[in-house]
Amino acid sequence: MLFFKSLPLLVSSSLLAATATLAASPSSLLLKTPVITVTSSEGSTLASHQLEPPASLSSPITLPPLSTFKLAFQLVDEETGDGVVPHQAHLSFVDVETGKDAVIPLNVRANGRARFEIDTASPPSVLLPTSGSFALTLNIGSLSAPKPISYPLLTLTLPSALLHPIPSTQGPTDHISGSFAKQPTIEHTFRADEKGVNPVVSLVATAGALGASWVVLVSLISNLNLQYTSKAVSIPFLATLVALESTIGVYWIGYIKLFKFLAIFSFIGVASFFTGRQALRRGGVPN
Incomplete structure (x- = not known):
């Protein structure tokens, strides 16, 4: 009885908690202070660009050898300004020649800040068997936000010395595709039935075997x-x-x-x- 008396109070508390959670959830995401920097192996800054979403960087960036590409940003709640950790955040590298997409996930910290680097001394392996030129897009999504962020950043080109040959995309050869075409009907050829022993020969052999057995038996019994x-x-x-x-x-x-x-x-x-x-x-x- 005590449980049923307290049931309305439990339901009311659950509804209040759910309402408070929905009220505290961010209404929309805001990409704050995205910065792109290119540094040399000595640490000096070769280029630095502060982006203003949704505008992309107008000039493409070509990374020289022994350089590092850096991207830094903060994701906040547009209404409260607090840092937000999204459910999904990644960079999409679309090859400008082949159109193939390589996805690299991002790690967003509790305050909503994230950093991403490409060191030409050890670049991500998924970017090497490509043409080396990419349309770079930042994609961020959260279940609590009504709209995800898909922000085209810039066109980025890696040093050609780092690249691997692009895998062949040719279709199956003629002899392989021909093996999957309609084939002629297989005609099974069964071995002919074995011929049986001639009945006369069989009877003679049986009579001989039995006769010899009886001769031996009678000769033994007589002794x-x-x-x-x-x-x-x-x-x-x-x-x-x-x-x-x-x-x-x-x-x-x-x-x-x-x-x-x-x-x-x-x-x-x-x-x-x-x-x-x-x-x-x-x-x-x-x-």
Whole structure:
């Protein structure tokens, strides 16, 4: 009950906090005192220009070797004059010959001030495989500002000795593009069916193999000294042997699965072992 009584107070506090946040958010961004400076390797100033937005620098700048290009500005709230940290700030380098765009992000400090430098001794690698001449634009955006800033600064040219060859922009070659064109239909050629063995030859070979087996079996049986046991002992043993053979046959034709076959075969095998042992004892054969 206490929660429901305090709910209107919580809603009112949230609305007041949201209203205060919206009232404190900057209505628009102002680019203050943008300055472009070119210095030598000794630190002396070769050129210095203070820009007046939205006017761009009328004359292009060509950086000599062993020089440094510097850009400094402050971003403030147009109404309060306080420094603003935007959600996004970057410089766009558009190659004047190829039109390709290279983007370099800027780090804006808590007071809204930012500095950017290009040292010709170690320039950004994204600017090297280009023509070396760029239309430089400053882009700043913030979620709390109604309009972003897109300010064309100047045309900047790097020393030609720093540049790398421009990568080729040619399209695919004819043989590569031709491989993606419509191809002729692939006709599959299947190997002819293997010829089966002649039935007559198969029957003769089977009869010969079986006949030779029976000849060997009969010759061995004739040399055995057989002793007959009572039916009460021999019949269970013979029954287990028949059961084993039947189980193997049923599994072979696929009527039962492997695990079921192993269980049945193990059970009958144990029974066959004991009945066979008993039959051998009754028949006078030592175990």
